[in-house]
Amino acid sequence: MKLTGYTHSVESCGTVDGPGIRFVVFMQGCPLRCLYCHNPDTWEPNVGTEAHVKTLMEEIVKYRSYMRFSGGGVTVSGGEPLLQPLFVAALFERCRENGIHTAIDTSGFCxxxxxxERLLSFTDLxxxxxxxIVPERFLEITGAELEPVLMFAKYLSNLSIxxxxxxxxVPGLTDDETELRLLARYLTTLTNVKKVEVIPFHKMGEYKWRQLGLDYTxxxxxxxxSRSVEKAKNIFISAGLTV
Ligand code: SF4
Incomplete structure (x- = not known):
């Protein structure tokens, strides 16, 4: 068990990272370098706030009634939550004891x-x-290999998580119709995909790249x-997926 972890920040009433109203913990550290990342300030590991599970839980339980009436819970995002699995597992174990739904927001690159595996045993979503889904495109976007993500997705599917x-x-990068159809087809081979969310690219994090002296391409x-978003959603719907 690991009771402390490096966090970037928390958001007490998040509404976009999973169902209902959620307490969102943003972890510090990420192995990827996505071209469109809006949180490059979370990339560096072992910096930020060293948070303790006990202190975080004291904060989280204050919002339990909001979580209950909205069907919400706790989401650990990033950065990459899989980089500090034992800390997140310890937090989720406490959430489970308190009847709080748990989710991670991850790239699956691990x-x-x-x-x-221990962390996932305490993860509801x-x-x-x-x-x-195209290896060359994945490499272009993230600077890393796609294969580990597919292995992770398979593991989740096998365990029905x-x-x-x-x-x-992203216009011109991830909106190609053929590639979206390939992604949709791949997702239908998994047994556990409950929903697909198409998130429109925005540049709200661009200023952070500049602040960090990074080149935002x-x-x-x-x-x-919105038309491209609808088109992409329809590709997933046509494959029998829920958006
Ligand atoms: S995985 Fe997420 S946090 Fe990491 S670089 Fe990509 S968008 Fe940013």
Missing amino acids: KMTPQI VLLDIKS PVWVRHVL LGDVPPAH
């Missing part, structure tokens, strides 16, 4: 370990951000148009 897939729609890319 090597399966007993620690991650995985928000899985699949950046692309509910998954909401999230796909950020998507500065000229427009936000995703």
Whole structure:
């Protein structure tokens, strides 16, 4: 058991990271470098606030009634929650004891370990951000290999852990119709996908890249148009998936 972990920040009443009203914990550290990341300030590991499970739980239980009436819970996001699996597992174990629903928001980029398996045993829902189903495209977006994500998705499917897939729609990068159809077809091979969320690209995190002295290469890319979002959603619906 690991009772402390490095967090970036918390949000007490989040409404976009899973069902209902959620207490969201943003972890510090991420192995990927997505071109459209809006939280590059979470990338560096072992910095930020060293949070204790006990202190976090004292804060979380204050919002239990909001979570109950809205069907919400706790979401651990990032950064990448799978980088600190024992801390998140310890937090979720306490959530379970308190009847609080648990979710992680992850890229799924990891090597399966007993620690991650332990974390997943306390996880009610995985928000899985699949950046692309095409290996070359995934590499272009993240700087990493796609294969570990597919292995992670398979593991979740084998264990029937509910998954909401999230796909950020970036004009000219992740909105290609053929690639979206490939993604939709792949998702139908999994047994546990409850929902697909198409998230329109925005540039709200661009200023953070500049503050960190990083080169933001998507500065000229427009936000995703609502028509493209609808088109993408229809591709998933046509494959029999829920959006
Ligand atoms: S996985 Fe998430 S936090 Fe990590 S670089 Fe990509 S978008 Fe940013």
